[in-house]
Amino acid sequence: MLDPRRLRTDLDAVKAGLARRGLDLSEIERAAALEAEERSLKATVEGLRAQVRNLSKEVGQARKAGDVATAEAKADESRRVGEDERKLDAEVARIGAELRDILLRTPNLPADDCPGGASEHDNVIVRVEDYDAGAYGDHQRVPHWEVGATLGILDLERGAKLSGSMFPVFRGQGATLGRALCQLALDRNADAYEEIRPPSLVRTDTMVSTGHLPKFADEGYHLERDDLWAIPTAEVPLTSLGRDEIIPEADLPMRLMAYTPCFRREAGAAGRDTRGLLRVHEFDKVEILSYATPDQAAEAHADILARAEGSLKALGLAYRVLDLCAGDLGASAARTFDLEVYAPGCDMWLEASSVSWFSDYQARRANIRYRPATGGGTNVVHTLNGSALAVPRVWAAVVETYRRPDGSVAVPEALWPYFRGARSISG
RNA sequence: GGAGAGGUGACCGAGUGGCCGAAGGUGAUCGCCUGCUAAGCGAUUAAGGGGUGUAAAGCCUCUUCGAGGGUUCAAAUCCCUCCCUCUCCGCCA
Numbered sequence: 001m002l003d004p005r006r007l008r009t010d011l012d013a014v015k016a017g018l019a020r021r022g023l024d025l026s027e028i029e030r031a032a033a034l035e036a037e038e039r040s041l042k043a044t045v046e047g048l049r050a051q052v053r054n055l056s057k058e059v060g061q062a063r064k065a066g067d068v069a070t071a072e073a074k075a076d077e078s079r080r081v082g083e084d085e086r087k088l089d090a091e092v093a094r095i096g097a098e099l100r101d102i103l104l105r106t107p108n109l110p111a112d113d114c115p116g117g118a119s120e121h122d123n124v125i126v127r128v129e130d131y132d133a134g135a136y137g138d139h140q141r142v143p144h145w146e147v148g149a150t151l152g153i154l155d156l157e158r159g160a161k162l163s164g165s166m167f168p169v170f171r172g173q174g175a176t177l178g179r180a181l182c183q184l185a186l187d188r189n190a191d192a193y194e195e196i197r198p199p200s201l202v203r204t205d206t207m208v209s210t211g212h213l214p215k216f217a218d219e220g221y222h223l224e225r226d227d228l229w230a231i232p233t234a235e236v237p238l239t240s241l242g243r244d245e246i247i248p249e250a251d252l253p254m255r256l257m258a259y260t261p262c263f264r265r266e267a268g269a270a271g272r273d274t275r276g277l278l279r280v281h282e283f284d285k286v287e288i289l290s291y292a293t294p295d296q297a298a299e300a301h302a303d304i305l306a307r308a309e310g311s312l313k314a315l316g317l318a319y320r321v322l323d324l325c326a327g328d329l330g331a332s333a334a335r336t337f338d339l340e341v342y343a344p345g346c347d348m349w350l351e352a353s354s355v356s357w358f359s360d361y362q363a364r365r366a367n368i369r370y371r372p373a374t375g376g377g378t379n380v381v382h383t384l385n386g387s388a389l390a391v392p393r394v395w396a397a398v399v400e401t402y403r404r405p406d407g408s409v410a411v412p413e414a415l416w417p418y419f420r421g422a423r424s425i426s427g
Numbered sequence: 428g429g430a431g432a433g434g435u436g437a438c439c440g441a442g443u444g445g446c447c448g449a450a451g452g453u454g455a456u457c458g459c460c461u462g463c464u465a466a467g468c469g470a471u472u473a474a475g476g477g478g479u480g481u482a483a484a485g486c487c488u489c490u491u492c493g494a495g496g497g498u499u500c501a502a503a504u505c506c507c508u509c510c511c512u513c514u515c516c517g518c519c520a
Contacts (some may be wrong), residue, residue: 043477046489053489060445073478082500203510246474334514370475378474 001103002363003380007032017109020326022118027102034099043093048085049252054080095370107331107359114335117325124323127335134342139405143274143345144396147403148174149426157259158274164285166266166274168392173425177398177411178284178391180418182259185286185311185389192303193257193288198424199263201228206240207288209366218267230263234287234386242368244292247381249373253292257388260285268365277392278350289385291363294368297382301357303336303403308353311389314414317397320349334359335362337386341393346399350393355386399425 011032015025057079115124149155153174170178186195193314207213207229212220221230231237234399238256247254262285266274272334273279288307290300312319322338329336333356340349353396360380363369369378402410408426411419 039477042489046477050488050489054498056499057445059500063445071500078500228496 001361003084003360003364004035004099004103007035007243012107015187015360016115018106019108020116021107022327023107023353028106029101031102031106031352032149034102038095038099039093041088041173045085045088045092046146048081048088050059051081052085055081065337073260074165104363104365107329108334108359110326110329111335111357114326114329115323116327118327119325121329122325123338124322124325126323127320128320130272130316131320131342135403139407140344140403141347141401142403143276144343144399147345147407147409148401150407151409151425152426153177153399153427154277156420162283164280168277168280168283170395172423173419174395176419177415177425178395181315181391181394181398181414183418184258184288184314184414188314189257189286189288189307189312189388193255196234196238196258198231198241198257198258198260200231200233202231202240203228206243207236208237210236210362211245211260211365213422217266221263221265221322229259231260232264233262233285233387234258234260235289238287238289239362239366239368239383239386242363242381243366245368246378247291247368247370249293249307249370252370252381253290253296255288255290255300257286257288258288262390269383271350276346277396278346278348280392283390283392285390286388287385288388289383291368291370291381291383293379294382296315297359297384300382300384301355304384305339305355306405308339308355308386308388312339312341312394313351315394315398315412316414317401319352330354330356332356332358332361334361337389341397343393343397343400345403346396348368350397350399352390353387354395355394356384358383 002014005312007028011028013026018025018028043141059071059074062068062074072312115122117123145154145156149156151174153171155169155171156165158369159165159169162169171256178217201223204213204227207220212232213229216232216369223230237260238258241256242254247300261282264280266279266281288304292295292300292305309321311318319339321326324336326332336354336356338351339353339355341352343350344346359382362383363381368381370381371378398412399409402412404410404424408424411423411425416423
């Protein structure tokens with residue numbers, strides 16, 4: 001959520017930022033008007049309330065002194081003032097609700113250095129690593145769903161039988177591969193990030209703090225009977241870990257990581273790039289996340305990006321880094337780098353990680369603050385996160401990249417420690 | 428799931444309608460005292476919003492005693508709903 005104060009101190013900058021996203025500005029102007037109105041009415045309501053409190057105090061004193069007539073008179077007066085207050089307060093509540101509703105739906109402002117642009121076509125390719133289009137042999141030009149089926153390590157039919165399409169079943173060394181990828185990511189980041197194993201089902205207010213609700217209600221799996229949501233990413237519980245807390249500055253940056261299942265309904269995505277593991281309803285992922293002061297944010301962002309890249313590099317996969325333009329940025333993000341891993345079999349760049357800086361947008365919703373070392377009031381923290389490794393698409397890239405002419409798949413050297421001595425996946 | 432007991436500031440804990448944002452204690456910070464340490468003495472010690480102020484300080488004011496709603500001139504205190512914790516029983520990896 002944007003800082004409501006900026007609506008009166010900094011409205012032009014807010015409008016300029018939202019304009020970069022290509023948004024209509026009438027709503028934010030409405031919000032600014034509501035904010036001013038709410039504040040002025042609130043001052044009046046507070047004055048009335050102060051009167052009620054004082055009069056009530058006088059009622060008590062008069063009664064104690066045995067002066068019933070005065071007590072009655074004061075009580076009557078207080079009742080009248082209270083009536084006025086109630087009426088006005090209802091008006092303030094109505095205005096406040098409308099203001100919050102707009103603010104909750106208004107996305108974050110893009111960072112100043114976020115590239116301009118309207119859609120994914122305007123994203124900037126920052127760099128391409130280890131990619132040589134001519135270097136792939138025919139044996140690598142087989143899509144992972146065929147490789148997986150042939151080797152018996154990916155069973156999409158039975159996944160569909162159990163749970164429907166887009167729920168993959170990994171078997172044998174295929175299952176090992178997925179788990180090994182996660183273990184690799186955890187091991188590579190354990191030097192700086194504390195491992196958390198959060199619940200996979202969370203309450204509605206937990207989903208709201210990260211901005212996944214109310215906007216993306218259609219994307220989440222909801223257990224109606226218990227009013228719980230299956231997490232779409234560990235970002236949700238990890239961000240809420242600090243909710244309503246005040247962190248000493250000395251504890252920042254606070255770095256966390258979690259290996260969790262992720263559940264996404266992918267409503268409306270049916271039929272579009274959904275073959276094999278390109279898009280699934282349930283997958284495993286290692287997420288890394290930081291709470292930081294505004295001053296630490298840039299460095300924290302760079303660290304997460306370097307670590308997300310590091311895993312792909314260690315696996316010997318080709319990938320590229322995209323700087324998302326303002327028009328393609330997620331609603332909560334101020335700046336995002338996407339990592340796309342190259343899968344030679346399907347000849348596609350697959351989004352494997354989104355490394356985002358949310359400035360104080362998420363933290364304001366979640367009410368995560370820190371107390372500066374210098375003392376004084378509290379400030380809202382900045383949050384940043386990214387996938388250290390998301391299984392299905394990286395699994396696909398590994399299987400396609402490492403396929404040999406004989407049809408087997410070599411185990412990347414980085415994963416040897418996790419393969420019980422095996423150097424190859426041959427079904 | 429059933430029965431019961433609870434949720435108050437960094438922590439412990441008092442508080443059953445007004446003088447309570449809240450006694451007392453612990454911890455912390457500052458100062459005093461003291462060869463040093465310990466003990467002792469004094470002061471300070473929640474968060475947030477609005478206003479005033481060049482700003483810091485200060486001052487005025489509102490909100491918050493698990494959350495939300497209600498009763499009342501007045502709610503930490505009474506009523507309702509929900510959440511959480513603990514104990515016993517039941518069930519169970």
